[in-house]
Amino acid sequence: xxxxxxxxxxxxxxxxxxxxxxxxxxxxxxxxxxxxxxxxxxxxxxxxxxxxxxxxxxxxxxxxxxxxxxxxxxxxxxxxxxxxxxxxxxxxxxxxxxxxxxxxxxxxxxxxxxxxxxxxxxxxxxxxxxxxxxxxxxxxxxxxxxxxxxxxxxxxxxxxxxxxxxxxxxxxxxxxxxxxxxxxxxxxxxxxxxxxxxxxxxxxxxxxxxxxxxxxxxxxxxxxxxxxxxxxxxxxxxxxxxxxxxxxxxxxxxxxxxxxxxxxxxxxxxxxxxxxxxxxxxxxxxxxxxxxxxxxxxxxxxxxxxxxxxxxxxxxxx
Numbered sequence: 001x002x003x004x005x006x007x008x009x010x011x012x013x014x015x016x017x018x019x020x021x022x023x024x025x026x027x028x029x030x031x032x033x034x035x036x037x038x039x040x041x042x043x044x045x046x047x048x049x050x051x052x053x054x055x056x057x058x059x060x061x062x063x064x065x066x067x068x069x070x071x072x073x074x075x076x077x078x079x080x081x082x083x084x085x086x087x088x089x090x091x092x093x094x095x096x097x098x099x100x101x102x103x104x105x106x107x108x109x110x111x112x113x114x115x116x117x118x119x120x121x122x123x124x125x126x127x128x129x130x131x132x133x134x135x136x137x138x139x140x141x142x143x144x145x146x147x148x149x150x151x152x153x154x155x156x157x158x159x160x161x162x163x164x165x166x167x168x169x170x171x172x173x174x175x176x177x178x179x180x181x182x183x184x185x186x187x188x189x190x191x192x193x194x195x196x197x198x199x200x201x202x203x204x205x206x207x208x209x210x211x212x213x214x215x216x217x218x219x220x221x222x223x224x225x226x227x228x229x230x231x232x233x234x235x236x237x238x239x240x241x242x243x244x245x246x247x248x249x250x251x252x253x254x255x256x257x258x259x260x261x262x263x264x265x266x267x268x269x270x271x272x273x274x275x276x277x278x279x280x281x282x283x284x285x286x287x288x289x290x291x292x293x294x295x296x297x298x299x300x301x302x303x304x305x306x307x308x309x310x311x312x313x314x315x316x317x318x
Contacts, residue, residue, distance in 0.1 A: 001020075001035040001058055001062075003020075003023075004016070004020055004064060005020055005023065007071075007074070007075055008130075008134060010140045011138050011139065011140065011141065012076070012138075012140065012141040013071050013075040013076055013141075014044075014046040014047075014171070015178065016075070017036055017175055018175040018176055018177045019177055020032060020035075020175075022175075022177050029044075032175060036055055037051040037055055038051065038054040038055075038058070039054070043103050044174070046118065046144065047076065047077050047144060048076060048077075048078065048096075048097060049071070049076065050097060050099055051098075051099035052068045052071060052072075052099065053099045053100065056071075068094075072094070072097060075141060076141060077141055078097075079218070079219045080145050080146075080219065081093075084231065084296055085108075085109075092108055093105055096108075118170050118171045118172055119160045120139055120169045120178070121144055121148075121158040121159065121160045122137070122139065122140075122143060122158065122159055122169070122188065123151035123153070123156050123159075124159065124189045124190065124191040125153075125189070126143075126151060126154065127178070127180060127188050127189040128189040131180050131189070136177075136180070137178045137179070137180055137189075138177075138178055142215070143158050146293075147211060147215060147272055147293075147294035147297065148212050148215055149211075149212065149271060150208050150209045152209075152212040152213045155209050155212075156191065162182040163188075163191075164184055164185075164186035165183075167184070200265055200266065200267055201267055203265045203268075204265040204267035204271065207264060207268045208268060208271065208272075211272075211297060211298070214297055214300075215307075217306075217308060218293075218297070218307050221307075221311055231285070231296060232286055232287070234313065235285060235286060235299070236251075236286065238303055238304075238313065243255075244256045251286075253282075253283060256282065257276065257282055259302075260276075260282060260299070260302050261276065263302050264298070264302075269298075272294060272298070274294060274298055281295055282299065285299055
């Protein structure tokens with residue numbers, strides 16, 4: 001490997017690897033993977049890379065200033081999960097990404113199929129701006145976060161396919177760059193005019209945009225939040241001061257659940273696949289088992305109004 005493209009702001013590490021493959025003279029992906037990670041047959045995961053030890057070792061030999069910590073913290077979606085993992089879980093995820101432990105991050109994170117996809121998302125406005133500033137668009141890591149349905153910068157609905165031919169951008173064992181133009185010739189920065197929507201859909205749209213902005217803020221401040229408090233304990237302490245706590249200190253689960261469901265639009269919970277019609281996942285937030293960060297974000301917004309409000313509460317506790 002005689003070069004590696006510069007990692008751009010909020011660029012997914014997978015995206016930079018795809019750009020390397022596209023700019024190299026390699027005829028096959030296997031050759032590019034061998035260049036990057038030392039082995040041809042390795043896991044290609046757009047969300048969590050693997051064998052970073054091999055990659056960084058190669059970079060250090062070239063005196064390129066790249067570290068595992070900077071890649072994980074700035075170019076993967078790991079910061080979304082970090083605040084809600086215990087120390088042991090975090091260490092194991094790092095070991096898996098480094099390549100010193102069997103690669104099974106989904107098992108530790110408890111990510112089920114409905115929260116995980118191999119299809120990449122993009123924002124038409126980001127494509128236009130990136131192409132203007134860098135000469136090409138690229139995959140943004142924030143756009144790939146589960147629950148991020150709108151671009152937090154432009155408040156536009158994220159897309160995962162061509163608006164003309166409906167070709168989906170899937171990453172099954174390939175290194176796929178984000179093109180400005182689809183193979184059918186459609187300009188991916190083109191955005192169709194919004195259709196007329198119902199009041200409930202409009203309410204959901206506003207909520208989903210706010211949720212996307214909260215998730216983006218969580219990325220900026222994950223070092224502040226992570227390992228600073230127990231969310232389970234924070235929720236209990238906060239709720240103990242509200243009407244959701246009975247005189248004997250017991251939590252009024254039914255009232256809490258009903259108010260939570262009224263707080264969000266039905267469309268919001270359905271689109272995020274976080275409805276509680278079958279399983280009341282709110283109850284699980286108070287036990288020690290791992291729960292998906294998206295559910296925490298929804299509950300945090302319900303309790304504190306926003307992630308910023310929660311962080312202020314965390315700083316009081318710390």
